[in-house]
Amino acid sequence: MENLLEVKNLNVKFRLDGNQIFEAVKGISFDVPKNSTVALVGESGSGKSVSAMSIVRLLPKETAIISLDSEVNFEGHNLLRLADDKMRAIRGKDISVIFQEPMSSLNPVFTVGDQIAEVLRLHTRMTRKQAWSRAEELMNEVGIPNPKLRMNSFPHELSGGQQQRVMIAQAIACEPKLLIADEPTTALDVTIQKQILDLIANLQQRHQMSVLFITHDLAVVGEIADHVVVMQSGEIKEKATAKAIFETPQHPYTKALLSCRPSVDQRPKRLPVIADFLRPEGVNKDNLVQRKRGYEAGDQIVLEVKNLSKKFTLKDGLFKRREVVAVKDASFKLARGKTLGLVGESGSGKTTVGLTLMRLHNASSGEVLFDGVDLLKLSEKDFLKYKRRIQIVFQNPYASLNPRFTVGQILIEPMKIHSIGRDEQERTSMAMALLTRVGLPDISFYKYPHEFSGGQRQRIAIARCLTMKPDVLICDESVSALDVSVQAQVLNLLQDLQDEYQMSYIFISHDLAVVKYISDQVMVMSEGDVVEVANSDEIYLHPQHEYTRKLLGSIPKGWHASTVPTA
Amino acid sequence: MSAAFMNTPSTAPAAPLHQPSPGLWMLAWRRLKHDKVGMVSLAVVIIFLLMMVGSYTGLIAKNWSKEAGVSYANPSFMAGAENLEAVRTKADPNAIKIEPVDLSDIDPLAPRYKEWAERTAKIKTTETPRAETLPFGGDKWGRDVLQKAIKGAETSIFVGLFAALFAVFIGTTLGAISGYMGGKIGDLLEWFYNVFTSIPYILLILAFAAVFASSPQLAAYKGVPMVVAILAFTGWTGIYRLIRSEYIKHASREYVKAAQAIGASNSRRMFVHILPNVSHVCLVQLSQHVVQFIKAEVILSYLGLGVPVDSVSWGTMLAEAQSELVIGKWWQLAAAGISMAILVTAFSMLTDSLRDALDPKIK
Numbered sequence: 027m028e029n030l031l032e033v034k035n036l037n038v039k040f041r042l043d044g045n046q047i048f049e050a051v052k053g054i055s056f057d058v059p060k061n062s063t064v065a066l067v068g069e070s071g072s073g074k075s076v077s078a079m080s081i082v083r084l085l086p087k088e089t090a091i092i093s094l095d096s097e098v099n100f101e102g103h104n105l106l107r108l109a110d111d112k113m114r115a116i117r118g119k120d121i122s123v124i125f126q127e128p129m130s131s132l133n134p135v136f137t138v139g140d141q142i143a144e145v146l147r148l149h150t151r152m153t154r155k156q157a158w159s160r161a162e163e164l165m166n167e168v169g170i171p172n173p174k175l176r177m178n179s180f181p182h183e184l185s186g187g188q189q190q191r192v193m194i195a196q197a198i199a200c201e202p203k204l205l206i207a208d209e210p211t212t213a214l215d216v217t218i219q220k221q222i223l224d225l226i227a228n229l230q231q232r233h234q235m236s237v238l239f240i241t242h243d244l245a246v247v248g249e250i251a252d253h254v255v256v257m258q259s260g261e262i263k264e265k266a267t268a269k270a271i272f273e274t275p276q277h278p279y280t281k282a283l284l285s286c287r288p289s290v291d292q293r294p295k296r297l298p299v300i301a302d303f304l305r306p307e308g309v310n311k312d313n314l315v316q317r318k319r320g321y322e323a324g325d326q327i328v329l330e331v332k333n334l335s336k337k338f339t340l341k342d343g344l345f346k347r348r349e350v351v352a353v354k355d356a357s358f359k360l361a362r363g364k365t366l367g368l369v370g371e372s373g374s375g376k377t378t379v380g381l382t383l384m385r386l387h388n389a390s391s392g393e394v395l396f397d398g399v400d401l402l403k404l405s406e407k408d409f410l411k412y413k414r415r416i417q418i419v420f421q422n423p424y425a426s427l428n429p430r431f432t433v434g435q436i437l438i439e440p441m442k443i444h445s446i447g448r449d450e451q452e453r454t455s456m457a458m459a460l461l462t463r464v465g466l467p468d469i470s471f472y473k474y475p476h477e478f479s480g481g482q483r484q485r486i487a488i489a490r491c492l493t494m495k496p497d498v499l500i501c502d503e504s505v506s507a508l509d510v511s512v513q514a515q516v517l518n519l520l521q522d523l524q525d526e527y528q529m530s531y532i533f534i535s536h537d538l539a540v541v542k543y544i545s546d547q548v549m550v551m552s553e554g555d556v557v558e559v560a561n562s563d564e565i566y567l568h569p570q571h572e573y574t575r576k577l578l579g580s581i582p583k584g585w586h587a588s589t590v591p592t593a
Numbered sequence: 594m595s596a597a598f599m600n601t602p603s604t605a606p607a608a609p610l611h612q613p614s615p616g617l618w619m620l621a622w623r624r625l626k627h628d629k630v631g632m633v634s635l636a637v638v639i640i641f642l643l644m645m646v647g648s649y650t651g652l653i654a655k656n657w658s659k660e661a662g663v664s665y666a667n668p669s670f671m672a673g674a675e676n677l678e679a680v681r682t683k684a685d686p687n688a689i690k691i692e693p694v695d696l697s698d699i700d701p702l703a704p705r706y707k708e709w710a711e712r713t714a715k716i717k718t719t720e721t722p723r724a725e726t727l728p729f730g731g732d733k734w735g736r737d738v739l740q741k742a743i744k745g746a747e748t749s750i751f752v753g754l755f756a757a758l759f760a761v762f763i764g765t766t767l768g769a770i771s772g773y774m775g776g777k778i779g780d781l782l783e784w785f786y787n788v789f790t791s792i793p794y795i796l797l798i799l800a801f802a803a804v805f806a807s808s809p810q811l812a813a814y815k816g817v818p819m820v821v822a823i824l825a826f827t828g829w830t831g832i833y834r835l836i837r838s839e840y841i842k843h844a845s846r847e848y849v850k851a852a853q854a855i856g857a858s859n860s861r862r863m864f865v866h867i868l869p870n871v872s873h874v875c876l877v878q879l880s881q882h883v884v885q886f887i888k889a890e891v892i893l894s895y896l897g898l899g900v901p902v903d904s905v906s907w908g909t910m911l912a913e914a915q916s917e918l919v920i921g922k923w924w925q926l927a928a929a930g931i932s933m934a935i936l937v938t939a940f941s942m943l944t945d946s947l948r949d950a951l952d953p954k955i956k
Contacts, residue, residue, distance in 0.1 A: 425847040430869035440855035
């Protein structure tokens with residue numbers, strides 16, 4: 027097959043603070059054939075996005091150095107040597123890019139219609155009117171309902187999935203030959219992710235274009251890619267057809283990536299992580315023993331929630347107020363040493379439940395019984411005693427740690443507030459012990475959060491909660507922002523800690539596979555309503571509610587989905 | 594991105610234990626060190642500060658008020674220039690001496706004149722020789738302009754620095770409360786701010802000056818402390834606004850929620866958690882306001898509301914220079930103007946560099 031894009035010996039270095047040089051991409055070569063989808067897979071820091079951005083020359087000029095013998099051949103031109111104005115003509119017309127965050131990639135002060143029409147007017151000779159009507163067709167093509175009306179909407183009036191659709195419409199407006207999609211579904215819910223993947227696959231077929239799809243999640247790739255390129259720390263570990271990658275992976279790293287994502291039909295004691303595969307002795311077989319999950323009779327109930335509701339009042343107009351129900355009559359029980367999974371799409375109210383339990387939001391009505399005491403009725407002073415017993419790990423490890431505190435300060439602060447430990451010395455040694463427990467070196471105590479990667483920061487956040495020895499730990503999308511491989515490590519850590527300290531978890535996530543893996547009981551929420559509560563195996567094998575079935579159907583199933591017809 | 598995830602502690606790179614890692618301030622300092630303009634400005638500012646300390650402790654410019662030269666003494670580099678004012682004040686040896694009229698017959702005190710003359714002879718009077726030229730010229734009373742400028746710098750920088758410190762303190766405290774608390778308290782402070790800023794700035798300063806000066810209790814603090822107070826009470830508004838918006842932004846951040854979750858009190862969240870994260874804004878505002886207040890002090894002193902007549906500041910020097918310039922004595926204006934321009938420029942450029950160093954995302 028003829029190649030549309032040939033990347034040869036691409037080498038990208040970055041100039042860091044001081045005179046250090048960091049080699050992000052170490053001489054990689056790969057091809058994108060015409061009319062096909064190539065997936066570039068790897069963890070954060072593997073150089074996948076850098077490679078893609080150097081193709082369209084969107085790397086920062088001041089710091090990025092692309093070595094002189096690198097070549098990016100697109101239709102007979104080396105893009106790296108092209109004059110700036112010629113490159114600009116290609117960008118957006120022949121090659122277009124979709125970014126990860128649709129909200130920050132769209133300009134909030136222009137209507138989406140304007141933004142799609144702008145691309146057309148920049149690259150074609152269309153009049154304003156022609157561009158507008160073409161934009162409307164495109165909106166229709168990417169599946170936005172009622173495009174005529176939606177053309178005049180501003181980005182914030184659309185949902186995340188619709189915003190991503192607008193981005194795609196913008197990208198395909200000029201019928202590009204190559205579409206670069208940089209983690210286009212990572213920020214989206216499973217159900218929306220499924221729709222967007224289908225849309226991209228569909229458009230690729232219809233427009234006969236090539237797609238370079240960048241992701242950290244191999245499971246996503248299986249459904250749409252023809253070829254897969256696996257990258258790790260700036261090097262290509264394996265490149266092959268999707269079939270070969272999924273059925274006969276050669277490199278241990280590929281094997282590791284394939285198996286570290288929890289799957290719906292298996293529940294090993296510990297998830298295999300990348301280090302297991304790179305070790306000569308391989309994965310420890312003991313860890314692959316299946317774990318039994320579920321509430322049992324005789325479980326001690328730590329936390330009981332009855333009819334918890336939360337309403338928000340929004341200002342509507344000058345004087346009017348409108349009530350939005352975020353959570354409606356949620357009731358559930360949490361047993362000691364067990365995990366309750368909370369699943370739902372964005373806006374389903376699952377996070378609100380977590381925050382209300384901790385009184386980070388004030389509940390509108392209902393009871394939260396903890397040791398027989400209703401937490402919602404306690405005064406602020408009395409509640410402080412209970413605060414340390416319910417803790418929360420937030421979603422974004424980059425935002426939840428104070429950047430001006432050292433890790434030591436972060437860990438010691440809660441102990442000081444709750445007078446845990448006799449003196450500074452004892453607290454320091456307790457903090458050090460916890461760091462070791464969550465798998466971080468002692469030296470971390472003196473470092474600042476910005477010196478750690480996402481997974482390490484999440485470990486710090488977990489260690490901060492552990493300082494208070496909580497009975498209940500709420501994990502609010504705690505692994506959602508992490509790469510699949512790192513996610514496995516953090517999930518293993520959470521599991522180990524539960525086994526050791528008999529903590530109960532409330533695990534909030536939109537990722538059903540993860541929830542299935544870690545939970546004993548699962549509660550499905552949709553638009554503030556509790557749709558279904560059952561033991562986790564039960565819910566996955568025999569979903570009762572239509573909505574649960576829809577959610578289950580959208581889990582990316584890797585390679586098998588496209589080969590085995592669904593029963 | 595460069596920090597690869599480490600699975601087990603054993604794979605961590607061997608680093609010496611207890612080596613404190615560079616905090617954000619350290620990193621900012623490193624960035625500042627690479628900025629040549631910033632470092633030169635910093636050096637200039639430090640020299641001025643040292644000068645201020647030196648003159649305060651009396652190491653330099655101690656004798657600024659001594660009338661060391663002739664009136665409007667020429668600068669040494671233009672010694673030969675004509676100085677009519679000095680000539681006029683000196684006793685003219687060529688003047689025609691007129692014999693005093695003898696009044697001893699009718700003067701009842703006449704018999705005691707001799708006694709008095711003897712007494713005065715006993716008192717030693719030393720006529721200090723007045724220099725014809727001074728390094729950078731002299732003022733009307735023959736005081737050294739260079740020393741005056743140094744002493745004036747002390748007053749001006751003192752006023753600028755302390756007024757800025759107070760203004761940042763007021764602005765930060767109110768801004769933090771308003772931004773963090775929001776609701777009714779926030780509204781109240783916003784109203785207060787709006788009323789405050791609706792009054793024209795100079796008018797507001799004049800009003801404060803008038804009120805302060807007429808109050809008998811405050812009259813004791815007249816002079817430099819009062820100028821500091823006036824400038825601080827009128828100059829906090831911009832800082833308040835900025836800090837408030839920063840607090841609104843930070844109050845909803847996850848790390849503040851996390852602090853709430855571990856049981857940190859409101860004041861702890863406001864001042865222990867958020868404040869260090871907005872402190873770069875305070876610092877930049879501080880240096881900007883130092884510049885602004887040095888200029889404001891000059892204006893106040895020029896208007897006669899600033900420092901008292903027996904002390905000197907750049908403002909009073911400029912006020913004097915107004916009448917001197919008419920008779921061609923430019924050096925007092927030059928001394929005050931140039932030193933102020935150097936300091937203000939250096940401070941502004943330092944502020945710019947500080948902003949870049951503290952907030953690398955803007956670059």
